[in-house]
Amino acid sequence: MWRGLWTLAAQAARGPRRLCTRRNSGAPVPGSGATIFALSSGQGRCGVAVIRTSGPASGHALRILTAPRDLPPARHASLRLLSDPRSGEPLDRALVLWFPGPKSFTGEDCVEFHVHGGPAVVSGVLRALGSVPGLRPAEAGEFTRRAFAHGKLNLTEVEGLADLIHAETEAQRRQALRQLDGELGHLCRGWAETLTKALAHVEAYIDFGEDDNLEEGVLEQANIEVRALEVALGAHLRDARRGQRLRSGAHVVVTGPPNAGKSSLVNLLSRKPVSIVSPEPGTTRDVLETPVDLAGFPVLLSDTAGLREGVGPVEQEGVRRARERLEQADLILAMLDASDLASPSSCNFLATVVASAGAQSRSSSSQRLLLVLNKSDLLSTEGPGPGPDMPPHLLLSCVTGEGLDGLLEALKMELAAVCGDPSTGPPLLTRARHQHHLQGCLDALGHYKQSKDLALAAEALRVARGHLTRLTGGGGTEEILDIIFRDFCVGK
Ligand SMILES: Nc1nc2c(ncn2[C@@H]2O[C@H](COP(=O)(O)OP(=O)(O)OP(=O)(O)O)[C@@H](O)[C@H]2O)c(=O)[nH]1
Ligand SMILES: [K+]
Numbered sequence: 001m002w003r004g005l006w007t008l009a010a011q012a013a014r015g016p017r018r019l020c021t022r023r024n025s026g027a028p029v030p031g032s033g034a035t036i037f038a039l040s041s042g043q044g045r046c047g048v049a050v051i052r053t054s055g056p057a058s059g060h061a062l063r064i065l066t067a068p069r070d071l072p073p074a075r076h077a078s079l080r081l082l083s084d085p086r087s088g089e090p091l092d093r094a095l096v097l098w099f100p101g102p103k104s105f106t107g108e109d110c111v112e113f114h115v116h117g118g119p120a121v122v123s124g125v126l127r128a129l130g131s132v133p134g135l136r137p138a139e140a141g142e143f144t145r146r147a148f149a150h151g152k153l154n155l156t157e158v159e160g161l162a163d164l165i166h167a168e169t170e171a172q173r174r175q176a177l178r179q180l181d182g183e184l185g186h187l188c189r190g191w192a193e194t195l196t197k198a199l200a201h202v203e204a205y206i207d208f209g210e211d212d213n214l215e216e217g218v219l220e221q222a223n224i225e226v227r228a229l230e231v232a233l234g235a236h237l238r239d240a241r242r243g244q245r246l247r248s249g250a251h252v253v254v255t256g257p258p259n260a261g262k263s264s265l266v267n268l269l270s271r272k273p274v275s276i277v278s279p280e281p282g283t284t285r286d287v288l289e290t291p292v293d294l295a296g297f298p299v300l301l302s303d304t305a306g307l308r309e310g311v312g313p314v315e316q317e318g319v320r321r322a323r324e325r326l327e328q329a330d331l332i333l334a335m336l337d338a339s340d341l342a343s344p345s346s347c348n349f350l351a352t353v354v355a356s357a358g359a360q361s362r363s364s365s366s367q368r369l370l371l372v373l374n375k376s377d378l379l380s381t382e383g384p385g386p387g388p389d390m391p392p393h394l395l396l397s398c399v400t401g402e403g404l405d406g407l408l409e410a411l412k413m414e415l416a417a418v419c420g421d422p423s424t425g426p427p428l429l430t431r432a433r434h435q436h437h438l439q440g441c442l443d444a445l446g447h448y449k450q451s452k453d454l455a456l457a458a459e460a461l462r463v464a465r466g467h468l469t470r471l472t473g474g475g476g477t478e479e480i481l482d483i484i485f486r487d488f489c490v491g492k
């Protein structure tokens, strides 16, 4: 009987009523057939520049630009004289690499020219390539698009590649590399297989339900698999915002009473004079946002107006903006002047902002808070310092820098919680698109459980599986492809 079920599983995977799991289907390559070329390294003067081609005329282009004219051994760097095929004028002595398809980045015949990076050399070689019949300049992302169309990368891997090219911090690079390695795609394919099996069980029941030969518990088996999948999807969706924060930056907001030293801290963390610092309370009015790399994590750091009441209309507007920004924070850096803890503004801040964030964090809210007591250098001379009922805090002096290492260490731990730690744990969902499809899958599984009719239950499983397939690019529409490939530059 079980062998029968596996046959059904195979049918379920390819049958006419079902969504198909073909790899990267339906993605016509714009103008494929043409051979494309582009500068793949950065623009501007550099030591070595890499120019690539992809397409059937690559080998021909390599032969007519180089001397000797024979193709070099595949995937080995060879030194060749490059010259313009029309005038015969020498252009450069360069390393060339020949990657016959399908063992290449795009799956097509590819050539790489590693030339000297002067702008005149690069433009000379690009002009020479442009003169070869059948060759044209590549569009943005076209190399990667061809790799996708030839099944070299799935959609989540393409996204990982785009993120890797744009990664600015260490944590972003680690995350992008994991996605490029296909971890998320792997996970989704495993889930899709689970659903294919569950579907086979349900269909076996539909077809042979009355049959005595059908093994007992076939439907129960499908239900167990669906329940386990629901748990796994739920866990990933709970973490969904973390991966997106890692990709586009976590919102860290510095807040506190006037003159606590908020702007001093923002300047210290961003290592540039973002905000005006002065002994005058109420200096900062507008929200000042600056992108920074904090302990390897991408952060959008906001300086805000000191929180106080009973001031003029302009400062009042600043306080309103500060509160508004505070609501959007993933992590609050709450700052007080350690030598002024008994003042009404400090007490009020502790009783409102700090206490309410503390209550929230106990109810596992997503907003986190670090309490920083600044101006520790003044403690011995001017104030008694924090008492025993002060909530957990860090001591810092923005003037001497004392306590900064401890603060950075604490920030690293908080940000790992806010963004997810890309070196460990399950693969993160870095895009709204990932979240959308996993949620769609979970919703469909909900319909499966509710449907009394077995045909509807089977349909719900097919819908659920369709979401997982689309996440990795099976049946991907042109529109989604366009959005993803827009992130790429020419030459990638
Ligand atoms: N002694 C000492 N002074 C500090 C420290 N940090 C900041 N200050 C001083 O405190 C004053 C206020 O600093 P700011 O950074 O402008 O404070 P702020 O919280 O941004 O103030 P507002 O924008 O007005 O709310 C300035 O004179 C700073 O030089 C510190 O660690 N020790
Ligand atoms: K100030």
Ligand SMILES: [Mg+2]
Pocket (backbone or CB within 6 Å): 262, 263, 264, 275, 276, 277, 283, 284, 303, 304, 306
């Ligand atoms: Mg300020």
